[in-house]
Amino acid sequence: MIDPTRHRQLQELDQVGLCVKILTMSRNELYLNMRFLDVSLSSLGFEADWNRRGIATDGFLIYYGPDFLIELYRQGRVMVNRAFLHMLFHCLFCHMDTRKGRDPRLWNLACDIAMESVIDGLYQKCVHRPPSMFRRETYLRFKNAGLAVMNAEGIYKKLVEMKFNEKQLDRLTGEFYVDSHDLWEQEMPKSQMIRRQNLWKDNREKMQTEMETTGSKDPSEDSRDLLEQVQVENRERYDYRAFLRKFAVLKEEIQVDPDSFDPVFYTYGLEMYGNMPLVEPLETKEVYRVEDFVIVIDTSMSCSGPLVQRFLEETYSVLSSSESYFHKVNIHIIQCDEKIQSDVVITSQEEMKNYMEHFTIAGQGGTDFRPAFEYVAGLQARREFTRLRGLIYFTDGKGIYPVQKPPYDTVFVFMKDSYSDISVPGWAMKIILSPEDLGQEPGVLAGDAQRQAAGGEQTEAGGREQKPDGWWLEDEIPKDDMQW
Secondary structure: OOOHHHHHHHHHHHHHHHHHHHHHHHHHHHHHHOHHHHHHHOOOEEEEOOOOOOEEEOOOEEEEOHHHHHHHHHOOHHHHHHHHHHHHHHHHOOOOOOOOOOOHHHHHHHHHHHHHHHHHOOOOOOOOOOOOHHHHHHHHHHHHOOOOOOOHHHHHHHHHHHOOOHHHHHHHHHHHOOOEOHHHHOOOOHHHHHHHHHHHHHHHHHHHHHHHHHHHHOOOOOOHHHHHHHHHHHOOOOOHHHHHHHHOEEEEEEEEEOOOOOHHHHHHHHHHHOOOOOOOOEEEEEEEEEEEEEEEEEOOOOOOHHHHHHHHHHHHHHHOOHHHEEEEEEEEEEEEOOOEEEEEEEOOHHHHHHHHHOOOOOOOOOOEOHHHHHHHHHHHHOOOOOOOOEEEEEOOOOOEOOOOOOOOEEEEEEEOOOOOOOOOOOOOEEEEEOOOOOOOOOOOOOOHHHHHHHHOOOEOOOOOEOOOOOOOOHHHOOOOOOOO
């Protein structure tokens, strides 16, 4: 007589073995078609989870429900390949570590839309599935809304701005759902989290190098959207405060310097002679601070006023901190579009604070960077600077650059997803900042209540549902096999 428990265990063991073969075969097929994923594909292990009715990853392992995976395989190898690649991209773009204070539901949806858009754009036989009409319309709407790169952060911002109701969110979730994100929320030791981040950062950099070096020789050269996302993600994250300190100069300030004397002799004098230290500390100290500095703001029509305001606020908070700011400074804040609109000289923290409180943008014309550099050259000729170390130009990059390098460091600051840096000259530095780098996270919701409050206002007097900007009404949704 066969022991039923033993029989069930053998069946489960055979089932797990079959699932491992399915995932291994999927990994091999992806590797043969996309060689740039070789290191990344080998970074994920497999583990069966009999309590799971789906598939998920925590960045180290793929956890699958055996029954679910076998059923998915019955639908075709392409479905397994897409699920594998979908989870792999979540890991490569560190979606489980970058949610921060965002609404979990919208963030999960944004991550899924971003990864599915990349996979739909690969046109590889091993993962290709004709996208539904609704899916094609979704991608088109996001691009028409000004989203140049379909990454999770940009899609999340658009989802917040569009203020969907529950039906529309359910419709999008049903269309783009592939894997569960429940493992993203689990507690993890900090050391393990850092190891995961470093692992996938290293994989992502190797992947970019492989994609760029193989070029047109790679059979997956149609993966241009994927390369763009990898390049955006691999851009160095800048500490704007630390970057500003590059423009500091060494100078003496009146303050006690505790490092300028030997405390042994100081203590010995107090002990031997009572209240007479042998060495007094110096009353001046050499420090690195920002003194002469130029900030140029592109005030052309292509630059957003709120972004300019945030840039100035962050710069003000850095310069007004005691560790990076002299008591007396010489900072020129210049507004320029195709000509100089204004030049305000800041000499103290009080003047900087007053300028920020009454800041207005002047200009809104075309874009030409050359007048600002010519104007600063005139200031130098009139000896209005003592030791000018640098100039920061906040812009979207859509203008005419000077040809000759100025006698000071120059950096062009761009905002992520809204800039063009193709024509930046080689002698200039450039940094790309996100709204998070400027101290403000766009589209962070307080919770479901806030979204529901927004959804509750989407009814016009006639009782007809009012759609978010650039989206569908319920009866305008493209008809396909997916229903509400």
